[in-house]
Amino acid sequence: AVDGMGSVLVDGQGRSLYTFANDSEGVSNCTDACLQNWPALSIGREAELNAGLGAVSQSSLGLITRADTGALQVTYDGLPLYTFVGDSEPGMATGDGLNGVWSVVRPAPLQIGQSASFGDILVGSDGMTLYTFANDPEFDTACVDQCALNWPPLTIASPADLSMVDTSVLSADISYITRPDGSTQVTYDGAPLYGFIGDGVPGETNGHNRNDVWFVVPLSAGAAPMFTCSVVAHNNVNLRNGPGTNYNRAGIFTGGESRFVVGQAVGADGFVWWQMEDSLWVRSDIVRVDGACEDVPTVAAPPAPAAPPPAATAESQSSGSNEPPPPETTEEVD
Template sequence: MKKLMIVAASVLVLGLTGCGYATTNSPATDQVANEAEGAALSTIDDPKLGEIVVDEKGWVLYRFDGDTSEPPKSNCEGECAAAWPPSPSVDAANLTGIDASVLGSFSRSDGSGQSMLNNYLLYRYAGDKNPGDTLGQGVNGKWWAVTPDGKRAGQPAAPVLAKGPLSTIQHPQLGTIVVDAEGYALYRHKGDTDDPMASTCNGQCATAWPPVPAIKAEGSQGIQAPITSFQREDGSTQSSLDCWPLYRFAQDTAPGQVNGHGGADGTFFAVTPDGKFANDGKPIATTGSTYTY
């Protein structure tokens, strides 16, 4: 088994609402000591993506455009790594359908080993609900299922983040909160501004808290503030409620969950129908993320 000892670094339309807007490839030598017991890599044939890599339990593995391969470096730490768990180091004897010459291992900042193919680090996606799911494909335009030689699989899929129209649900602790068409809670960030409309959640933050793409307001129910959109610094559009940018939380894996309320050191909160912080911007005991950036 070959090893690379490298320390990872952490790394439009506006409605007439008064909203403002702001104008390489060969793994190094030595044996990896911390390979996860039983870790293995193999392949499956996905009907849309073709041959892709999975772990020993059949979970699809992904690569991140924010990482580098020369030299290998992970830019997914903290809460990003919770949403996209690193795939542990694998012994070459535990490969099926993958050439051992492309296998490598990376030493993360916490000392754990992470598997690589052609120097591209591998991750799972916490949002995949079953082995073989590919819900992480195309998320934020940066995450892709992996071919056996470490390349991006398939054609870039449109990110499925949040869908309109919006509606509301009654949460037992937070009261009435806003959800997307699939029932997933939406959030606001304390670091953002409404005039001009601007998001300060980029990079790893936007991976953990995917911005809600521009959606049509038509058909929304129970919403008491204007739904508009603005252009982010990367050129994509993001929905806003009462001029405040909206987000999903990657670790909400089922409709109605509010795992992101009070997260990121008390800077993200679920949203009320009038665009305010639910529960007056106060955490509830059973939720909250520790991600900082």
């Protein structure tokens, strides 16, 4: 963070990063003497390009090959990035506004992202889905301690960070609260915002409807998800990679857990199987339906796994080989 400026984009050494107004997307016009004062943010190879945890989305970063040196220069939203020789230590941004053409990069802490199931939703600067907590009072938080570890609050270094948000695309007001630990948490329509540690990449909404109290935030107030069917497991049941017990097990659907359904298919066993957002499947007769599931689209099943090798011949079987195979664990069923 920079005093009076809030959060800014920095390099791996904590130096503030800038854009040059005379550049165009994908093109650097800072050369020769300009580069002596404004060194290009360069890396040795593409594999080194890393947005950093909780910084900005990886998709917002890119690379150009400089025409003068051949170096790979990092870009943010297509614009080349630079440091400034006048910044002698982290936390400085003395180049901001110089000559009316240099600007420190301040990513908006609240942005619009997309989900396959919900369309446009609120996301953080790193592109990860944001949620509200039904147990929170208005402009207050009830999510502390372990809850806050599982659902990290969307915090900002300074209320000034909110000035970077494009509020014209939002349907409610943004503000902030001071959390019990003194940090500043962003609110939307009075509700504090959180991430979820169960989401691995932008676009995932694995936290939606968790325990019936956590919800994604659609862009438009009252907007409904593209699909409104969810299922709840009565007991621990198997999740599979496709619609049928011939597919490999891929996890456990915990009893009482709710998951969002995005597709359905009839398996070789004749049962309807539900496909969930994470592309895993569960058999329809062992879960409870919640919502309007009659409109869930039929989707193509993934390729079935190869058939197992044929059983051993009678000559090679041991004396007890005619015993039936053991049943699946009683704690988990398909």
